[in-house]
Amino acid sequence: MNILSFxxxxxxxxxxxxxxxxxxxxxxxxxxxRILDMLDREGDKATFFCVGEMAKHFPDVIRKIDTRGHEIGCHSNTHTWLNKLTEEQMYADTRDSLASIEDAIGRKVISYRAPAFSIGESNKYAFEVLAECGIECDASVYPASRDFGGFSSFGAKEPCIIKIGNKSIKEFPICLTTAFGRGFAYSGGGYFRLLPLWFVKKVLSSADYGMCYFHIEDLMYRKYKMHDREFFENYYKIPGTFKNRFVRMIKGSIGTKGAFNEMEQLVSSFEFVNLEKADQLINWNETKVIDLKGNI
Ligand SMILES: [Zn+2]
Structure with missing residues (x-):
C-alpha cells in the first residue's frame, strides 16, 4: 500500500x-x-495536510483542493514545531487550526501531520492531545533519528495503533530504508530530491508500505539563496551562523530542478491512496499496538 500526501x-x-x-x-x-491536474489524470486521491493559518487567510486554496475530491488534513496552526510548544500550547494550536480548516471546508478533519515530524520521545503526549481534539489518523512519526529530532525508539515502521492514556490513534509513520546501519527517508521532502529516482522506485516497489510526502517548495525550481539570520533563527531556533545557514541552503535547494517531473513519474508508476482510503483498507485488528502509557 502506497499513500500519497502533500x-x-x-x-x-x-x-x-x-x-x-x-x-x-x-x-x-x-x-x-499542476499537482491537482496530475492527480486527476492518474485517478489518484491524496491527503493534503494544511496549515490552519492558511485556511484562515487563504480559504479558497483549501476549498479548491477539497472540491477536487482530496482529503484535507491538519498540519498545525502556525507550523511551529510541536517539540517547541508546551502541552497546553499544542492543544490550543491544534484546536485553532482545526477550527479554521473545518470552517473553510465545512467538514470535520480527522487526519494530522506535525510540522517537520516534530513528535518524539520528549513530547509523546502530543498523541493524546491529537486524540482529544478528534484526530483519528496521524502521519507525524519519523521512526529514526534525524537533524531535528525523529522518534527512533518508536517501535514500528508500518501503520499501527498508538495507545496513550485512555486514548488511541492510528499512526502512519514515514517509511524508511536502511544504509550504513542507519534508517533514512527516501519517499519525500529533501530526501526525494537528493536521491536518484531509480533508487526511490526500487525501494518503494519492494516495500509493503510506502508513505510519500511533498511540499510545493520541494518541487519548485529554486536558486540557491541563503536565509537571512533573523528569519533563520526565528524559524529553526538554532544559531544563524554562516555554517548553519549554508548547510540549510544546500539541503533546501539541491535537486529542485527536475523534482516536479520526477514526482510525476513516481506517481504514475505506482498505485496510491490517501490516508482516508488506507484507513479503510487496513485490518486494524492485525496491526501492531504501541503502548506509550507509563513512559510519559
Ligand atoms: Zn510543513
Whole structure:
C-alpha cells in the first residue's frame, strides 16, 4: 500500500515570514494546479495536510483542493514545531487550526501531520492531545533519528495503533530504508530530491508500505539563496551562523530542478491512496499496538 500526501503551507510562509511577495501567490497556485491536474489524470486521491493559518487567510486554496475530491488534513496552526510548544500550547494550536480548516471546508478533519515530524520521545503526549481534539489518523512519526529530532525508539515502521492514556490513534509513520546501519527517508521532502529516482522506485516497489510526502517548495525550481539570520533563527531556533545557514541552503535547494517531473513519474508508476482510503483498507485488528502509557 502506497499513500500519497502533500503538506500545504507556502502561502502562509509567504505572508508571515518570507515578506508577502504578491508575485509569488500565482506561482504557488500554478504548482498546486499542476499537482491537482496530475492527480486527476492518474485517478489518484491524496491527503493534503494544511496549515490552519492558511485556511484562515487563504480559504479558497483549501476549498479548491477539497472540491477536487482530496482529503484535507491538519498540519498545525502556525507550523511551529510541536517539540517547541508546551502541552497546553499544542492543544490550543491544534484546536485553532482545526477550527479554521473545518470552517473553510465545512467538514470535520480527522487526519494530522506535525510540522517537520516534530513528535518524539520528549513530547509523546502530543498523541493524546491529537486524540482529544478528534484526530483519528496521524502521519507525524519519523521512526529514526534525524537533524531535528525523529522518534527512533518508536517501535514500528508500518501503520499501527498508538495507545496513550485512555486514548488511541492510528499512526502512519514515514517509511524508511536502511544504509550504513542507519534508517533514512527516501519517499519525500529533501530526501526525494537528493536521491536518484531509480533508487526511490526500487525501494518503494519492494516495500509493503510506502508513505510519500511533498511540499510545493520541494518541487519548485529554486536558486540557491541563503536565509537571512533573523528569519533563520526565528524559524529553526538554532544559531544563524554562516555554517548553519549554508548547510540549510544546500539541503533546501539541491535537486529542485527536475523534482516536479520526477514526482510525476513516481506517481504514475505506482498505485496510491490517501490516508482516508488506507484507513479503510487496513485490518486494524492485525496491526501492531504501541503502548506509550507509563513512559510519559
Ligand atoms: Zn510543513
Amino acid at each position: 503538506d500545504i503551507e507556502e502561502w502562509y510562509f509567504e505572508k508571515f515570514l518570507y515578506g508577502d511577495r504578491k508575485e509569488m501567490y500565482p506561482v504557488y497556485m500554478g504548482y498546486l494546479d
